Amino acid sequence: MNTNRDYANPLVEQRADPWIYKHTDGYYYFTASVPEYDRIEVRRASTLEGLREAMPVVAWRKYESGPLSANIWAPEIHYIDSKWYIYFAAARTTETNEGLFDHRMFALENESANPLEGTWTEKGQVKTAWESFALDATAFQHRGKLYYVWAQKDPVIPGNSNLYISEMSNPWTLTGVQTMIAKPEYDWETHGFSVNEGAAVLNRNGRIFMSFSGSATDHNYCMGLLSADENSDLLDAASWTKFPQPVFQTSEENGQYGPGHNSFTVNEEGDDVLIYHARNYKEITGDPLYDPNRHTRAQVFRWKEDGTPEFGVPVKDGRS
Template identity: 55%
Template sequence: MIIKNPLVEQRADPFVYLHSDGYYYFTASVPEYNRLELRRAEHIHQLATTTEIVDVWHKPDTGAYSDLIWAPEIHYIDGTWAIYFAAAPNREIVNNAFQHRMYAITTQSDNPLTGEWSEPMQVDSGLSTFCLDATCYKNNGQWYYIWAQKDAVIPGNSCLYIATMDSPTTLSSAPVLLTKPEFDWEIRGFLVNEGPAILHRHGKIHLTYSASATDERYCIGVLSIDENADLMNTSNWAKSPNPIFETAEEKNIFGPGHNSFTTSKDGSKDYMIYHARNYKGIEGDPLWDPNRHACVQPIEWSEDGLPIWGTPQKEVEWIE
């Protein structure tokens, strides 16, 4: 099957999860930044047209999580569905738009579109600074929480941290710094490492992340580690000195980033889901430009088991 990009229009920070029930679950930032939208479909190409779309949570008018609802991810953690998202207090009250913290809502329902969700609970990293973009991953029996947060002494907007988890909303270790913005391609416009995502194949864990300003300079980097190494030991991670995925101007695909990963139904084929714009002449603040669209990119593998990221494509083949 040939899928034409974009897969879903005006959905930034896309996250796709293939569950054991055979459905692809999709969530992303909506242009209004005011709610958590969840949809599902039996086939990836149906995510754009499915009627199974539910707003599972709306922000309140005031309070700690009443503004700028960003980058949700849905995870299934030992029988509990959890949606993680970043949120800030109302800008009109605190007079500062970027006071985000991480929150989660949970449900034990088999179908998260019809389940009763909890009220948001803060996922406290132990660091009282701006944070966003959390993901979760289970390796060798242990759940890990990986997220972006501003460091009090490191210049820039955000670095990436990892901690162990003992429940969907509680961390069981102190944060460990994994990467900070340091290369030229990570500090264009803003000094940023954000949007972590995990790809695990052939004995290696690859942690992708996004860097720089959210215009055409936005791009993706990667850290890699052996699957049996201690994920909490920073020295075990190898960071690529170059971006692995970036603007393809000749194809009008600008600022690809903030990705997730999923697979074909049989698990044999890996795909990256990312957002990008189809132009670079953004008027005003890129944050309020609604045209970051969810796209699909197939991941190939080299003979030595390393991912071949390729370049952004207008059309991709999806293997059912």
């Protein structure tokens, strides 16, 4: 495979928490958090580079009040059982910021062949075992089962969010056991906030790899990695092993800060591609969540001889 394919980064400016899915129709579908946190957009292109200029279509807008009225974060688009689904998190509008971390998770459904067309129907909140801060849901299928992975605050565990997994009875309903598979425990996961969030899944070389992000959303933000044997019980916490070091982090040399909240896709040549956001400066005025310049970026990654992914370092702006 061509592992030297370069991309002109940023791929899409001012789009954080990027999610790119390559469908069987040959199109790349892209969604991400917009700086205003007020809507969900979807765009598509026949090439990864084409997403830069592709026109976004608004799939859904926030409400003026209620549980779907503020901070629309981290949408993902999935194709499950011949329908399209978008998972996202939303909070309530408040006069102050005390509602900033009061998110819950929701799902949208679209039956059209092209998700830029048709109607997105609200399927409601994706309910977990308890009501608390929850976000960054993803879904994946493995051996005939549909799994849901998300970040949530357990009221009895110190910190901000842990990673959980559950099986689904349909694309918006959890069923059976809900298992915590990771919580912040290393220094690199606990700068500013104690966070495990933004999971994305790779199934390669007999293992299920799950990337995630840790720490606050400034230059400390970075990616970690979990792995499980593909034959193991994925709902058993003991099946998952966390790598002790971050696998992708700030590169002062390349001017890339806080890389994370990634997704995975393949390019036109079939190479594996890491999609992530990062800023090109370190110092931020005010709350990092309201700095709009987390840009979507793409770079090819390789695999080590031991079967684990090697993401390298975030490449410089421009053509890598």
